Amino acid sequence: MISIGSVVGMGLFLSTANSLRESGPLGLLLSYAVMGTMVFGVMDSLGEMVSHLPIAGGHITLAKRFVNPSLSFALGWNFWYTWSFALAAELAAAGILINYWITSVNNAVWILVILAAVTCINFAPSKVYGDDIFRFASIKVVTIITLIIIGIVIDLGGGPTHHKIGFRFWKNPGPFVQFLDISGVKGRFLGFWQALIQAGFSCVGTEITAMTAGEAKNPRKTLPSAIRKVAVRIWLFYILGTFVIGLVVSSDDPRLNLNSHNAASSPFVIAIQDSGIKVLPSIINAALLTAACSAASSDMYTTSRTLHGLALAENAPAALKQLNSQGIPWLCVLISSAMGLLSLMSVGGGGIGQLFTWLATMVSVTGLQTWVGILITYLRWDLGVRAQSIDRSIFPYQSRLRRWGAYYVLTLCIMILISNPFTAFIKGQWSTATLVTGYLPIVMFFTLYSSNKLFKQTKGQSIQLVKPADMVSMAFFTHTYNFST
Numbered sequence: 001m002i003s004i005g006s007v008v009g010m011g012l013f014l015s016t017a018n019s020l021r022e023s024g025p026l027g028l029l030l031s032y033a034v035m036g037t038m039v040f041g042v043m044d045s046l047g048e049m050v051s052h053l054p055i056a057g058g059h060i061t062l063a064k065r066f067v068n069p070s071l072s073f074a075l076g077w078n079f080w081y082t083w084s085f086a087l088a089a090e091l092a093a094a095g096i097l098i099n100y101w102i103t104s105v106n107n108a109v110w111i112l113v114i115l116a117a118v119t120c121i122n123f124a125p126s127k128v129y130g131d132d133i134f135r136f137a138s139i140k141v142v143t144i145i146t147l148i149i150i151g152i153v154i155d156l157g158g159g160p161t162h163h164k165i166g167f168r169f170w171k172n173p174g175p176f177v178q179f180l181d182i183s184g185v186k187g188r189f190l191g192f193w194q195a196l197i198q199a200g201f202s203c204v205g206t207e208i209t210a211m212t213a214g215e216a217k218n219p220r221k222t223l224p225s226a227i228r229k230v231a232v233r234i235w236l237f238y239i240l241g242t243f244v245i246g247l248v249v250s251s252d253d254p255r256l257n258l259n260s261h262n263a264a265s266s267p268f269v270i271a272i273q274d275s276g277i278k279v280l281p282s283i284i285n286a287a288l289l290t291a292a293c294s295a296a297s298s299d300m301y302t303t304s305r306t307l308h309g310l311a312l313a314e315n316a317p318a319a320l321k322q323l324n325s326q327g328i329p330w331l332c333v334l335i336s337s338a339m340g341l342l343s344l345m346s347v348g349g350g351g352i353g354q355l356f357t358w359l360a361t362m363v364s365v366t367g368l369q370t371w372v373g374i375l376i377t378y379l380r381w382d383l384g385v386r387a388q389s390i391d392r393s394i395f396p397y398q399s400r401l402r403r404w405g406a407y408y409v410l411t412l413c414i415m416i417l418i419s420n421p422f423t424a425f426i427k428g429q430w431s432t433a434t435l436v437t438g439y440l441p442i443v444m445f446f447t448l449y450s451s452n453k454l455f456k457q458t459k460g461q462s463i464q465l466v467k468p469a470d471m472v473s474m475a476f477f478t479h480t481y482n483f484s485t
Contacts, residue, residue, distance in 0.1 A: 010093040010295065011202025012144070012241050013288050014258060015360055017265045021256040023195035025246025026175035027188065031195035032242045034412075035203050036235035041409035042371050043206055044399045045378035047227040051397040054219035057309055059207060059374045064313075066380045069456065074449040075373040076310045081339075081444075082204065082366040083303035088342035089201075089359035090296040091115055092352055095343070096258075096265075097289045101282070107352055111343050118297045119337040122304060125326050133301075136294030143287040144237050147268045150280075151244035159275030169250045177251050180426060190422075197420045201360040202238060204367025206230055207374060208302060224397035245271075258353035265353070296340070303339065304332040358437045365420060365441040368413045375410040379403055417442060 019028050046059060055061050060079065064072035094114050095107040121132050157164030178184075179191035209223070209230050248271035249256070258265050266288065272280050308329035311320035324330045345355055382403045385392065392398050399405065421438025424431050 010090060010288075010292055010356075011199075011360070012238060013266050013268065013291060014093055014096070014356070015198055015201055016242060016245055017256040017267055018258060018357065019195040019198050019242075020245060020249060020251050020267060021253075022177060022179055023191035024173070024175050024177040024188075024251045025170055027177065027192040027195050028242050028246055029239070031192055031199045032202070032238045034196055035199040036239060038371070038409045038412055039203050039206050039235060040231050041401060041405040042374055043209075043227050043231040044401050045406045045409075046207055046374050047224060047397045048395055048399040049378060049381055051220055051223045051227070052395045054223060057313070059370070059377060060309070061313075062381070063373055063377045066377050066384065068453075070449050070453040071373060071376070072313075073315050073452040073456075074445055075370060076306065076313065076315055077448050078366050078369050078373075078441075078445050080303055080306045080310065081441075082363055082370065083299045083306065084336065084339035085342070085359050085362045085366065086205075087296055087299040087303060087336065087340045089356055089363060090292050090299060091340050091343035092356045092359065094289060094292040094296065096352055096356070097285055097292060100285045108344055111340075114293060114296065115337060115340045115343075118293065118300055118340070119333065121297050122300050122333050122337075123326075123328060123330070125328075133294070133298060136290060136297065139287065140291045140294050143284075143291060144241060146287075147284065148240050148244050151248050151268065151271060154271055154275045155244070155247045159277060161276040163275075165248055167247065169247065173250060173252045180423070180429065182426075193419070194423070197364060197416055198360070199238075200364030200368055200416065203234065204363060204370065205302075206234060207370060220396040227397065248274075258357060300333070300336050300340070304329055304336040307332040307335060358433060361420070361434075361437045362441055365417060365438060366445075368417055369441065369445050372410060372413050372417070375406045375413070378406050379410075382406070 016028065019031065023031060049062050050058055053062065053065075057076075060072050060076045063075050091111050091114060095110045098110045099107070124132070153159065155165045176188040177191045178187035179194060181187070182190060209226055245267040249267040253270060255265060255270050256267065266284075269281050269284055269288075272284060307316060307320055310316035311318060311332075320329065320332050320335075322329065322331055342359070343355070378399075382399075384390075401408075421434045423429050424434040424438070
């Protein structure tokens with residue numbers, strides 16, 4: 001449920017506005033379909049590893065075991081600031097949503113109020129926090145299902161105006177948009193590619209399930225099912241959601257602009273307004289606000305626990321190991337809360353929509369870097385399994401795609417990372433901000449990796465492909481004792 005709460009949020013409800021405007025209904029659908037295959041590939045690879053070795057820290061710890069400590073160090077910090085950026089993005093989105101009702105109050109007030117509430121929730125005992133997150137996530141799931149159903153009803157002419165839409169917007173203005181008015185196949189492909197890059201913001205975070213491996217009850221039995229369900233449910237939500245959006249909203253609608261500063265930028269709200277339903281937009285806006293708060297709370301939980309884990313692994317200051325009487329890493333929560341103040345950069349100058357876009361881009365880039373680390377770790381794992389002739393039947397979960405799926409997703413991730421600020425290189429479209437938000441996270445990652453490699457590891461140290469003891473002892477233990485829980 002934490003994975004659903006973190007992943008499904010403003011990516012579907014707000015970011016799809018830009019994607020639809022820049023790629024068209026079919027371009028939007030295809031971009032999320034491709035990203036869905038990437039999600040499955042990552043979870044398929046990760047599932048085989050964490051279900052067999054359900055250790056605390058998930059992919060971060062596995063990278064240390066099967067690649068090298070420097071990759072683990074870089075992945076740990078990358079994971080932390082991924083969710084710090086995501087927290088700020090969700091808070092900025094919440095401010096936009098509240099402006100739907102009240103515009104006379106400065107955005108900073110709403111951002112600080114929501115940040116304080118989210119921080120208090122994260123200081124609550126585990127049971128209380130878990131109950132709150134479950135309620136938030138349940139509301140979010142119900143909202144998504146409701147919006148999909150409403151969208152289908154509107155498309156079929158079930159709204160007050162009784163205007164049947166069908167596939168009208170797929171015919172005019174058409175299934176694809178000529179990105180930046182670039183003609184031909186090139187313009188249509190660039191629109192799709194831009195939407196694919198933006199889809200990364202919506203889908204990163206599915207790997208959070210693996211982070212709980214060390215705390216799960218009977219992980220070798222429960223994790224395989226959880227990993228499959230998370231990947232499939234997220235894929236279905238996004239595919240159905242984007243398909244419905246493409247049916248009921250025209251890609252040339254001028255309201256599809258996040259810089260308009262209110263929830264009317266959401267394709268779902270636009271569709272409901274156009275259908276003539278008077279009260280429902282406010283109800284949906286309230287549900288979207290709940291979704292933003294839910295995602296923000298999950299983001300703060302993830303980033304604070306990651307920071308605490310870094311301290312326990314001696315990759316962050318020892319002071320961050322401290323727990324309060326409830327077992328909560330209070331200092332990590334406070335630092336994570338402070339990172340949420342990045343959302344205040346949107347106050348003044350009317351740039352809240354633009355800031356949300358920049359933060360979403362950075363989340364997408366850092367999230368894809370996490371996937372790259374997971375896939376590199378899996379390829380080392382897979383090579384070790386084959387080199388040592390380990391029988392995969394002992395694994396609670398066997399990857400369906402094996403190394404070929406990992407190579408496919410890894411290739412796409414690298415292509416997206418390299419090309420993500422491509423609009424800055426198109427004639428007349430230069431943007432320093434686009435270039436910085438696209439490449440700064442990559443520079444940060446390599447800086448973390450290189451500095452740790454330089455200062456923490458012995459020169460000339462050879463890195464084992466895998467640690468044989470990890471594989472062989474686990475195989476022996478499983479065969480001997482028929483360990484299945």
